[in-house]
Amino acid sequence: MGKRILSYVFIVLGLAALVISTSRNAMQYISEKRDTTAWWGAYPCLNGDLVSLSYLDAVKRFNPPPDHTPFMHAAHAPSDNIVLYLHGDSYTYHLSDSVFTGTSAFHYIDRNHGMEFSLDSSKRNILIIEVSERYIRPYFSTLRILDEVGNTSKNKQAQTTVFANGQDISYASLIPSFDVNDLFNKYINQNLQCNLFNYNFIIPVFEYKAALNYYVFNRASGDVVISKDKNFLFLKETVSLTDAGSSYTHLNENDIKQLVSNFNTIYTHYRKQGFKEVYLSMIPNAASVVQPEGYNKLIPRIQSDTALKMKIIDAYSLFKNNPALYYLPGDTHWNSRGKQAWIDMVNEYLKQQQL
Amino acid sequence: MTFNSLQFLVFFMVVTLWFFRLKTQKGRIWLLLIASCYFYMSFIPEYILILGGTIVVDYFAGFLIEKNVGAARKLWMVLSLIANIGALAVFKYYNFFLGNINTAFQVLGKTMDLPFLKMALPIGLSFHTFQAMSYTIEVYRGKQKAERNFVVYALYVMFYPQLVAGPIERPQNVLPQLKEFRAYNWDNVKEGLARMLWGFFKKVVIADRLAMVADRTFGHTPESSSVALLIGAVFYSFQIYCDFSGYSDIALGAAKVMNISLMENFKQPYLSKGIHEFWSRWHISLSSWFRDYVYIPLGGNRKGSLRRKINVAVVFLLSGLWHGANWTFIVWGALHGLFVILLVGNSNELKEGRPAFVNTLRVIVNFTLVTFLWIFFRSENLSNALSYIQQIFSLKGGTHYIGISKVEFLFSLALIAIMMLREKYAAGHYIASNSRFYIYTAFMVLACYFFGVFIENQFIYFQF
Numbered sequence: 076m077g078k079r080i081l082s083y084v085f086i087v088l089g090l091a092a093l094v095i096s097t098s099r100n101a102m103q104y105i106s107e108k109r110d111t112t113a114w115w116g117a118y119p120c121l122n123g124d125l126v127s128l129s130y131l132d133a134v135k136r137f138n139p140p141p142d143h144t145p146f147m148h149a150a151h152a153p154s155d156n157i158v159l160y161l162h163g164d165s166y167t168y169h170l171s172d173s174v175f176t177g178t179s180a181f182h183y184i185d186r187n188h189g190m191e192f193s194l195d196s197s198k199r200n201i202l203i204i205e206v207s208e209r210y211i212r213p214y215f216s217t218l219r220i221l222d223e224v225g226n227t228s229k230n231k232q233a234q235t236t237v238f239a240n241g242q243d244i245s246y247a248s249l250i251p252s253f254d255v256n257d258l259f260n261k262y263i264n265q266n267l268q269c270n271l272f273n274y275n276f277i278i279p280v281f282e283y284k285a286a287l288n289y290y291v292f293n294r295a296s297g298d299v300v301i302s303k304d305k306n307f308l309f310l311k312e313t314v315s316l317t318d319a320g321s322s323y324t325h326l327n328e329n330d331i332k333q334l335v336s337n338f339n340t341i342y343t344h345y346r347k348q349g350f351k352e353v354y355l356s357m358i359p360n361a362a363s364v365v366q367p368e369g370y371n372k373l374i375p376r377i378q379s380d381t382a383l384k385m386k387i388i389d390a391y392s393l394f395k396n397n398p399a400l401y402y403l404p405g406d407t408h409w410n411s412r413g414k415q416a417w418i419d420m421v422n423e424y425l426k427q428q429q430l
Numbered sequence: 431m432t433f434n435s436l437q438f439l440v441f442f443m444v445v446t447l448w449f450f451r452l453k454t455q456k457g458r459i460w461l462l463l464i465a466s467c468y469f470y471m472s473f474i475p476e477y478i479l480i481l482g483g484t485i486v487v488d489y490f491a492g493f494l495i496e497k498n499v500g501a502a503r504k505l506w507m508v509l510s511l512i513a514n515i516g517a518l519a520v521f522k523y524y525n526f527f528l529g530n531i532n533t534a535f536q537v538l539g540k541t542m543d544l545p546f547l548k549m550a551l552p553i554g555l556s557f558h559t560f561q562a563m564s565y566t567i568e569v570y571r572g573k574q575k576a577e578r579n580f581v582v583y584a585l586y587v588m589f590y591p592q593l594v595a596g597p598i599e600r601p602q603n604v605l606p607q608l609k610e611f612r613a614y615n616w617d618n619v620k621e622g623l624a625r626m627l628w629g630f631f632k633k634v635v636i637a638d639r640l641a642m643v644a645d646r647t648f649g650h651t652p653e654s655s656s657v658a659l660l661i662g663a664v665f666y667s668f669q670i671y672c673d674f675s676g677y678s679d680i681a682l683g684a685a686k687v688m689n690i691s692l693m694e695n696f697k698q699p700y701l702s703k704g705i706h707e708f709w710s711r712w713h714i715s716l717s718s719w720f721r722d723y724v725y726i727p728l729g730g731n732r733k734g735s736l737r738r739k740i741n742v743a744v745v746f747l748l749s750g751l752w753h754g755a756n757w758t759f760i761v762w763g764a765l766h767g768l769f770v771i772l773l774v775g776n777s778n779e780l781k782e783g784r785p786a787f788v789n790t791l792r793v794i795v796n797f798t799l800v801t802f803l804w805i806f807f808r809s810e811n812l813s814n815a816l817s818y819i820q821q822i823f824s825l826k827g828g829t830h831y832i833g834i835s836k837v838e839f840l841f842s843l844a845l846i847a848i849m850m851l852r853e854k855y856a857a858g859h860y861i862a863s864n865s866r867f868y869i870y871t872a873f874m875v876l877a878c879y880f881f882g883v884f885i886e887n888q889f890i891y892f893q894f
Contacts, residue, residue: 085443089441090444093444264436271436292841293835294838
């Protein structure tokens with residue numbers, strides 16, 4: 076009798092784990108609500124996403140150094156006649172209009188969600204496409220941006236955040252939808268890992284394994300790779316020989332030409348839609364600048380292509396000279412100094428637009 | 431859903447516990463079929479339509495073959511084979527042949543841009559179409575009655591433990607087991623779970639660790655030293671064995687837990703003393719499929735030496751093509767066929783009763799041969815394979831880095847030795863004592879977790 080009840084309990088718990096881990100909404104709710112401080116709370120991820128991914132918090136060299144650069148606000152501009160649209164990814168999350176020069180409004184377009192817009196014809200509408208290197212080929216080898224970002228967006232479920240003078244104007248609602256692919260969430264294993272094992276009291280077990288790998292086998296666990304100079308962690312997909320987002324995957328001239336052609340199509344399309352200028356800013360993978368030997372030079376090859384119509388905000392040339400200054404050792408992203416350097420570059424271009 | 435994923439562990443727990451709570455075989459069959467559909471759809475949902483299509487065709491073909499005699503009977507069997515082979519031809523080989531036609535036209539100075547099919551290969555297509563063909567051929571031969579129950583037949587093709595990478599089963603073995611209600615059996619559960627754990631160990635601790643070396647050397651061939659390339663080739667030999675036989679162990683173990691016995695797929699192939707013996711120990715379900723449905727119908731060894739050699743060549747070429755739509759697989763199959771023809775023709779190949787040291791030497795020579803042939807199997811194209819082999823023999827310098835540290839290299843060698851010794855001297859998985867079973871389980875779980883390389887690697891044979 077006891078075994079029977081126990082088996083039903085496990086069936087129900089197992090089904091619940093599968094269903095919850097499949098549901099995007101449930102996972103979003105859980106991730107927002109979970110405490111990180113209690114012993115049953117979620118792993119707080121304090122030292123960088125790659126450190127967290129590999130459970131190497133105990134290795135001090137991968138912890139973020141004290142970052143002394145204060146996050147600067149933009150200098151005041153004579154007129155606020157620019158409406159800035161920034162199509163970006165996690166590198167440019169959490170920016171507000173106060174950091175950009177001369178903007179009357181700032182619209183952030185998350186690449187994962189898309190957005191529909193309505194241009195203000197009384198202002199200078201500027202579009203900046205920021206893309207981290209590992210997403211250049213996966214995203215811009217097609218023209219899906221034209222479907223996802225436009226005056227007549229097909230993506231009615233788009234979540235958009237619009238800022239003006241530092242205040243949120245609106246949030247599009249998350250409309251529940253059903254698609255057969257929702258039943259087969261490709262992130263179910265990460266979600267199960269999170270639901271079943273992401274508790275502070277279990278984390279030491281993961282850290283023991285990570286320590287075993289690091290100190291005995293001299294490597295990180297899972298999807299994280301240690302740089303040759305031992306000072307940085309890289310996401311494995313950025314250093315493999317086969318992933319499209321890798322800095323070391325072989326690229327032939329046709330690959331570059333195809334990307335340039337797509338960027339030109341995107342440029343022409345948005346100029347026709349009413350943007351005064353469209354800028355492209357490609358943020359290099361940490362591996363591209365920290366470990367340049369064997370780099371496929373995706374960014375410099377695109378930037379130097381004479382057929383490219385888009386204007387470039389060149390982060391690569393700045394970051395390659397001193398990557399340690401701009402990148403976090405245990406994170407896929409730049410540090411606040413890198414972010415500020417990029418904002419400064421953007422502001423230089425925005426000043427030119429005001430002239 | 432790969433076997434080495436959390437999703438599978440939870441899925442397996444739910445399905446197995448539910449399976450034993452059901453009191454009728456009808457309920458169990460429905461549960462297993464629905465679970466198998468979910469399992470298959472977790473890769474790419476839409477592809478279940480292809481699988482479903484071939485199941486429906488073969489189910490009705492079975493009836494029609496059984497009902498008719500003579501030419502009509504043969505006709506229905508041939509139509510069923512055309513449907514199955516047609517699915518393979520379209521989804522697996524169409525782009526390959528098209529690419530070769532385009533290349534041929536380019537060589538002739540003409541352009542022929544025929545359109546490619548833009549879709550991924552359905553997971554495990556070669557496995558389940560071969561299993562389905564086995565059914566219709568056996569019905570045609572009168573060795574198997576056409577299955578009346580559609581759900582049972584669909585489950586025969588889709589039974590999730592062996593759906594995507596075999597073993598390629600025969601209807602006589604599986605269908606009766608699917609129809610018989612068998613009570614919960616603790617001994618089978620223990621044996622099945624122990625076997626699954628051994629399979630997980632081979633996959634996540636050994637195969638995925640060795641994969642780091644093979645991926646490195648096959649990906650960095652030009653700058654690697656001859657020694658590094660040789661180590662990479664040897665490690666790939668053990669990687670593919672631990673990967674595929676580990677998958678088979680998990681499949682057989684998962685089925686055993688539910689009281690279903692599937693056919694063995696491996697019998698320590700790297701201890702074979704010759705290439706012929708290797709093929710009687712490696713991927714047994716496929717080699718016996720080709721033997722029963724291609725080699726023997728072609729005449730086998732009954733029509734003289736020359737005909738036997740031609741038959742062997744045909745079987746190995748088809749075997750190579752079965753593995754993938756790439757010239758590397760075809761050359762790999764052709765070379766195996768060539769060595770089987772050359773060496774089996776030599777009466778020494780099959781001679782027994784030699785001194786131990788001679789047998790040991792034969793095992794080493796055979797392993798070396800098989801390892802070199804695996805280079806074709808692993809390489810992206812023939813040029814890379816030849817370059818890899820050439821660089822091994824050039825004895826050139828270069829980087830000795832093989833993708834892992836020296837400590838991990840030695841650890842990998844120890845793991846290979848443990849695996850070989852365990853399978854030679856303690857091949858069974860049944861543990862009679864409960865306490866020893868619990869200790870074994872705890873030890874293997876800890877070993878898999880702490881020494882496992884969890885990089886979400888699919889099993890190599892899923893691509894076929």
